[in-house]
Amino acid sequence: MAKAYDHLFKLLLIGDSGVGKTCLIIRFAEDNFNNTYISTIGIDFKIRTVDIEGKKIKLQVWDTAGQERFKTITTAYYRGAMGIILVYDITDEKSFENIQNWMKSIKENASAGVQRLLLGNKCDMEAKRRVRKERADRLAREHGIRFFETSAKSSTNVDEVRHTRACPPLPETAVRPPPSPPSCSHQSLLSPTGFQLPGPGHLAQVRRPEIGEWVVLD
Numbered sequence: 001m002a003k004a005y006d007h008l009f010k011l012l013l014i015g016d017s018g019v020g021k022t023c024l025i026i027r028f029a030e031d032n033f034n035n036t037y038i039s040t041i042g043i044d045f046k047i048r049t050v051d052i053e054g055k056k057i058k059l060q061v062w063d064t065a066g067q068e069r070f071k072t073i074t075t076a077y078y079r080g081a082m083g084i085i086l087v088y089d090i091t092d093e094k095s096f097e098n099i100q101n102w103m104k105s106i107k108e109n110a111s112a113g114v115q116r117l118l119l120g121n122k123c124d125m126e127a128k129r130r131v132r133k134e135r136a137d138r139l140a141r142e143h144g145i146r147f148f149e150t151s152a153k154s155s156t157n158v159d160e161v162r163h164t165r166a167c168p169p170l171p172e173t174a175v176r177p178p179p180s181p182p183s184c185s186h187q188s189l190l191s192p193t194g195f196q197l198p199g200p201g202h203l204a205q206v207r208r209p210e211i212g213e214w215v216v217l218d
């Protein structure tokens with residue numbers, strides 16, 4: 001039987017309870033948003049398969065409960081992840097401070113060299129902002145990782161289909177992500193400028209209109 005996909009990428013979202021991890025995944029996988037808050041119990045996942053240059057890329061995105069009581073369960077999933085997305089809420093100072101603890105948790109539980117990405121979610125709530133973008137920029141630089149502000153509600157930087165027109169064109173393919181992101185919202189939640197996914201050969205950056213830019217294995 002033919003394989004249903006060419007490459008499988010396993011990604012994991014972590015961060016404090018209520019920062020919007022589930023909503024980001026739902027926005028990404030189903031392009032939907034719900035204001036109702038149902039806290040995740042343990043762990044859950046969603047799959048989205050995308051077709052890039054004739055290759056089927058299956059993305060398995062794992063959603064973890066932010067509550068401390070589920071930590072033993074959720075950390076067990078770190079090791080299988082190729083990329084870990086750390087999420088805080090820009091309106092919640094504590095969730096940003098806790099990013100240091102989540103980083104520590106990655107160090108203790110994930111595979112060495114796992115790719116990381118920092119997201120400051122709920123950027124649609126500018127009036128309630130408690131975490132300046134510069135602070136998160138600095139933290140991300142200290143850890144040598146990429147950082148984007150997102151909104152699962154307004155879809156900012158999650159699936160930038162609706163934002164691409166305002167951005168300057170990117171090259172169709174480029175080996176390895178550029179050193180700095182373009183100054184607009186080209187980056188999506190799982191953008192190649194955020195992640196270099198591990199795998200054989202080298203990575204190529206590919207741009208597709210419906211999902212923006214992606215990294216696929218060459």
Ligand SMILES: Nc1nc2c(ncn2[C@@H]2O[C@H](COP(=O)(O)OP(=O)(O)OP(=O)(O)O)[C@@H](O)[C@H]2O)c(=O)[nH]1
Binds near residue numbers: 151
């Ligand atoms: N305004 C705004 N609200 C959001 C956004 N993302 C999530 N929310 C709201 O924040 C609340 C928590 O969202 P969840 O996605 O369930 O949070 P979580 O991080 O998965 O929480 P746990 O499952 O407890 O770890 C919900 O009421 C969402 O509607 C966003 O981008 N903007």
